[in-house]
Amino acid sequence: MTTSFSTSLRMRSTRTPPPDILRYILLRLPVKSLLRLQSVCKEWRSLIQDSDFNHSYSHKERLIVVSESSDTPRHAKLNRFIVSSVNQNFQLEKVYYFTEHLSLLNGTYFHRRHVLGSCNGLVLLSVDTHIFLWNPSTRHCIKVLEHECLKYSVRGFASGFCYDSSRGDYKAVLLLPHFVIVASLRQKEWRQVSFPYDLLSRRASLHFRNIFHLALNDVRFQDFRYSGCEKIVYFDPVSEKFEVLPTSKVKEGGINIIGALGVIQGCLSMALYENHTIEILTMKEYGVAESWVTLYTVSWLQLLVGSYCRVTFYSLKNNVLIWYWGERKIFVIDMMTKERQNVLGGIRDENIVDTCLYVESLASPHEYTWVYEQHKHFSKKIKWIQPTFEKMNEVEEGQQ
Template structure:
């Protein structure tokens, strides 16, 4: 099990602090320290874990990590030409990230595919290898080999979520294929125990979206049960270990039921769909579910005009990645352009990112201190153990 970790060392240095400094720190209320630290950059927090044991304990607390992730949305881009990862913040500043693939054998210079994200952790695959990465702490870990785990199957959909019942992150994989080529199975894989279990998938479908969106502790995908039917949103409740349908927004006459994608905007589930076919100004509608699970809370955030791209025709916009620092603007992409839409004057302007190609993969993640724990030696799963969970017809 290979792990790369670029976090600062977390060894306490209390004994190296001057006595008067230590006395001063011990008399500051923890809530004051927490408020001050929560406004600092993630890189600084990684270093400040070394100040003293109490700061290390505070910064390492998962609750503190969730507090510091608010307002730290970023977009990550994968440039397959270089290959390189780039991160764009809410100030629209582009930064090249150290690639985790260079440290992991057989992964360097391979194509990357994002599979999902949760609490600042990114799940992606390189060839048949699935990896977990925190871009903020530069920590990455190889999870498992898909070819060994599910031979003769391809990944149809995937996602990463936190299971409150076991206090653990789990990977959800929807696999299609098998020796007959027509079988669909869904697996849940715990990151700590490496136990894979089958989950009942109660739908007969002809379409299932690829990367699951984590909101309110659940994973969400787009499905279509039969050709010509409206597209729907389903979610996986990790605690109950079951799939259900999410209430959809009401449709008006002329509204299309085609969904371009799902996303998260300011903690709410968002959706981009083909708008009203009779109104070109509402060709691409962005909706937000203000109150999770409540049908009436679906609200139209904005409507975007389609863009014509040479050789590709009209391209629809994906859900906004995040609000910019101005708060009245959202960052959007259609797979070719990266643009900012102003919610006040309804204007759309392209962002020039010369380091990125015309075509790229893009995903939203949060800056966070969530750890990517390596497995203990007695829990590690080599090829021999992985073969035990190969799915057979």
Template sequence: MRKGKRSRVARPEHIPEDIIVEILSRLPVKTLMKFKIVCNQWKSLISHKIFSLRNDARCREKPLFFFRRSNKDLTGTKVSTYWSLNSDLHVEEFDNPFSEYEFLGSCDGLLLFGYGKNICLWNPSTRYSRAVHHLLSLGHGYRRVLASGFCYDDSVDDYKVVIIISQPRKSEPTIYAFVSHLKSITWTKVICPYEVLRTDWVAPLMRGNLHILAQEKEGKNGGNQRPNAPQQLILCFDTKRDEFKLWPKPDPKHDEQNLVHGLGVIEGCLCMVRPDTYGWEVLTMREYGVKESWTVLFTIVNSHLNAPRYSLVPVFLTNKGEVVMVENHQKVLAYDLKSRNLLDVRQQKYPESSQLFGFPYVESVADGNQERPPRRKRNNRLDDFIYFSYLDHL
């Protein structure tokens, strides 16, 4: 056998860790999943939360949509249809094994679902899924989910679930936010002093906080408000302090009521939609939490948008400068910021008795790997479970 000098190739452990992280963070998720088996060091780096966040920043974000059917099938479950859009605004199929579960929120490429008494976590990119929490002991009585959210709490290095519900009372419904970390087995109950409006299923997530539309309760409007016209508000649920805060709105134009017909997040900024004299204004909050930073992004001048009980929710900004929105929970629209044209987007067939929702999604290697809470003593009383009932928005 001919002897020769072997070329020396640096082993992975001889490469500085910061260089490895820089290289790996530029790779797509599917490639990263293969590289986890190279060595323990790479597996540890790719699985680390900080790397997951760094990789997310480089990934291409895309909008994800789902139809929720109000009617039940033979199994007694509510079936949802999920799909997404590519860069050309063409429909892409999205296989979801949790189609019979209620969607609760998305964070770091992880989707959270609720079904009966369980909460499940799923990463569509890695196909990783598991049960992460229980919905027992949230109190008694029938209740409805008004909004929900899923975020990451860096102060405790854990994910947090927020479920806002309405519990009937003899006088008036009481609204609560139930909050829990995935590592915890208990829920914190926070009373909401306002009436939450059921404009969207999943609350927009910004800086780890949830943002929802609300209004003053009856009798608290103030002397300048018209009867039966409570002031509309934007609420922020601070997930660090577990409390509701009033969020600054832009000043109304002229003598208008300053109504908000949709909330969303575009390019890392909170957005809102309000009616204008000639159409609909989409405003963006350039500096988070600063009232004076509200700026008109664009105005849609189109008479066919003037519909009763109208909602227009900003979802996503494409790399071509098109703002993707959901109209009246029924149709996807795209507004071209350059040509100022409103485009209809082809979408999947609209199921009967259903509503359309959308949110931004980004591929990720995150797995939300937390210790599973110990099993609680089984309780068969139905009123100890929280059920995700369909909300009748109209």
């Protein structure tokens, strides 16, 4: 009787849970655990690698900071290209070099590095003309695109990265001084899309809920950039059009400026600059104009930023992390005490290249692998773009 009972108990303990329960459990585990559990059996491996599971899985939000080594010259080789992970308490948690992913570029010097955006746990990075799709959680990385404009320093540059659910494809967006181009990671062909605003009026950008957002002015011409109304627009990856997000708190024709975009407690937020104060508002219900509420009001002096700087901010609880692009500074402000403190002690401010908020995921970049033949097919179509940037670059270098 005892033997029979123990045998039955042992059989029950090793029995696989029903698929629905197993999926529920696995979706709540961290990425490290899921990577180990793939080796348990074929059934578990198949479930964890399933595309529907990967799109459903999202875990902790993390901030990555791309920087250069403090002991390396500005134009050193890529082996000093560093990515640091910041936890939810804004403490530096992991530091690793990006060299391991870019062996195909060895022997080349690199000057331009950008985080182009994040979506579904994947991060789009550019190193000179090369664009890479990288999963910081699994460390998988491949080259997916390239474009000549990325090796030039041009004013007004911005970028976006989003997912087209109707086609199961990711899209990269490059906002350049005079036009906007989009490329599918599968088709790998750049196309120009309509942008009915002044690109140089852009002051902030943000990826939120896998959608690329911009804060700008609705006037097309630079000379009148502050005579129109401040807007937040977002890029619809399905229609490939820019749509307006309602912002009821912004006064039309007023002097208030949307100086920054951010995420506070999981909600899209903005910093509204007016009369030497910064009002931080959050959109409690995405897409609903009446859901904007004011959380904090601080002075410009407390943040040490001006109305023309480029700022992104992230927040959990009462702390707001500020990424100030103009001076390459990153710090935290406690919105209850209004006290400011520097963070990331291991990274010097002047070495910070970019920041990006992402969620831990198992999404794989490998199905979007770079195919040179695809790019070669359309490279002639973009030759008209290159002289434009070469001329811009010469002008900018002459002004420095």
